[in-house]
Amino acid sequence: MVKHKEETTDQSPLTLRLEALDEARTLGEGRVEQVTLDAALLVLERAAARRSLSAEHTVVGFFGATGSGKSTLFNAVTGENIARSAATRPTTSQPLAGIWGSEGAGPLLDWLDVAERHVLDNATPQNSTQQNAQSGTQAGAASSSSEKGSVRSWFRKDPKVPGGLILLDLPDFDSTELKHREIVERLAGMVDVIVWVLDPQKYADATVHHDFMRKFSAHGAVTMVVLNQIDRLNEREVPQVLDSLRGIMAQDGLTKVDLHAVSARTGQGVDKLRASIRRVADERAALSTRLMADVERTSEALAQGATWEPLAQIESVDEQRLARQLAHASGVDVVVRAVQRSYALDAGAKTGWPVTRWISRLRPDPLRRLNLKSKDVNPAVNRTSLPKPGAAQRAEADGAVREFADRASTGAPDAWRSSIRKAARSSAEILPDRLDQALANTDLAANKGSWWWPIFSVIQWLALVAAVVGLGWLGVLFGLQYFQIQPPETPTVEGWPVPTLLVAFGVLLGIVLGIAGSVFARFGAKSRARTARKRLNEAVRKVAHEHVTAPVSAEIDRYNRFINAVSRARGQQGRRR
Template identity: 55%
Template structure:
């Protein structure tokens, strides 16, 4: 593989690692911690491996007891290291055969391989500085827990996996179910060798190889190369060497291995998460939520109080002065709700609206649940639960937030219509006219009572002016009062409509802050998670 291709693949791997990490971060609190931890482990291993020697390719030999794995290791490496290793304590440790010692130390330290041997060149396979590391590993079916743990750890760390099988146990469920099938995404860095092929005749060998290939295809490893070999006779060993040599020569095994790890981790996240996008927040759903919350928060009660309060104040300002004082004994509907006051700070005040009862709470819960259900429709199960959870968390804060929003809403109670002063002035002039007429009549009556000369009063159409003044003043006052009541009712409805609009806007702002925005954050998080997961997978 050309240097340019290697750089391109490395750059693509970096982007996929970053995307996988983004997906992991976005999924925190939504997907199970153990799955996220496994993704984190993949990212940590990738970061560690990429920081170590890129000039070395680590090839691990894995096999069951009796598969001839160590013998094949010796045959391929042209050494007798594994034979010597058989005399080690039974708590076997990995053994490394190295071609190209420079730079291999930190890599083998990371792999925790203590027994290391620099091997001489093998013609047509490995030069002194080829950067190849062969690992002979314990049997994966060992009864010793330590051995199995070493194998499981190495499966996740070596660059190339060589699975050595024998004709008797090549279909063993343990290797296929526990190792090969979970590594189906690692076909590019996996090689399967059927050892001890010398124990079979040619037709049987072909049949066993065909059977093994079929099993591997069912494992998801249909593209993996399967070779027959005999460590005893040397038959097929050159082909195994050639396959390993080709991988090393391409210098892409490390990147391919890590890319396969990323693909596997992304697939795991996808399987746990599920597929799909949330429907999202639509305008009509947002409007329905605000409307339901406004009703549950007693906005209609406040709107009615605004209308009645304005009508009361209008009557006080424009009514007949003789009777308007009686309105002082009628409580202001807004004041009873602790609203419309100018002597308190709205952001600190609270209303005297009745606390939400069971019907109001049920209505609020239903509105929030319906909104969350509609917004999360189509989302995978865990994310739908997260979206609903965000809505539920906001719902718990709604009663106090809605009450404060209503208390802080500007109901325009301080605004006075321009016609109030005019009507008030006319009312007092009418009262003065009536009182003046009564005074005139009183003077005339007093003069007559004391038998004093009573002057002639002016008349119009036969009606004395004092009588006309009293009648005209009273009639004008009543007419102004009736007209003021009609105008006040019309203006009160306009004022109430304006208050309703502002109150609903205040409630909508609370709904946006407490419900809509948290839900939208979770929906956006899901969209970003899906995008990151897509970027982490192979293109």
């Protein structure tokens, strides 16, 4: 029934699985239902307490419904009339213990809260006549017919051989007394071996199977099922009832459980039941197996809905898409257009015709209006003058974050998908301000000119000087002629008067420079806008990473560690991607 012996090293399989369960419980805080987390904590606390107590004793609990003959069977197995059995039911109101190997059993029974204790190491079974006289039953017939000596004849307590046994007779789990049911439910989670005692009349009772046996389907390795009172059936009915019971047990998930047909009254089958109990106690593996089953059942509950496949880490393409969407929602396009127009204005003011440059300075600078052209600002308090995001912009940003979280959480259970969405929105209140601050502190080179500006400016001034000199020269010549004064001979070039050439050269050069400057300014503005967009997008990406991507990545990592821990708690190798 039990195949593996108790490991005692610090790194035993049970220890590792308990540690994994505790890790899974911690990681599941706020993501898994609290009732499941509480159940896991209870398993861990019980495991810690039970492992600190006697490992030499195997605790076997007899659980049964009213009328199943559980107490009579307990007496038959122990060979002592210590459990009360009578026609008036229920007869057992508190758990009582039959003990073989009293040394070390006290603290264990204190933990189980079992006050009534009977040490059976040196007891001698009474014969059937004595027992019938005391209890009104024939429970002792099993003892007198199958064993004549001490109770040690079926459970040997040799001081040289470690090992002990504690049998518990428990109240009926369908008792009308609520206190009785509470005792049964508590001890069902604490004993090392569970023995379900059924009777031919109520073996198919839904309460027995749905409320109790099915809940412990994972504990088949430390479970026995006893069909008592088979003496009430004729020989042909016994196999039929056993087959029916096996079918119901299969529905409960108890397909590999020992099934015993006994009669506590006549002693039929009691020896085989004793032998099964003795084998479990001798192997001394029930404690470990029971705790393993507790961990298994709790781990399954923790991982309910999990796909058992780790979530992929966030792809860079998804992060870039999020950054682009947030950039658009935060007004990066507006800033980029302002950079382009601001550059064009500055280029005109620096390279345009000197006489009309002042006109361009009268036009408002869009970057300055956005508070993005100030010098010597404190980055911690620097903000743009962009309009506050409207409903459309907020909806766009929220939609981008939600879409990002949904893609990242694909394949996770609903509770974990919700936690990933929550992580993505953990900075929703401050995200707009952080994005605005990122835009305000991005170096847009707003106050930086281009290499060609001073060249064009110098040439423009030279052209203007040439035109002014030419005009002045012509003016002097005109004045001398007006006053009938013979002017000096005017130099010419290829027949063209130099003053006229200076004026023409200055005006034409100014026009050419103006056209060339506008072309250069257009290309320069586009180049500056591209650079600004790249820097702004990178600033937005950093904010998105800090306030959206990083929390989501942390939650994904937490989920992956959770399913890894659950897998290890179930005795499987942790899955790592």
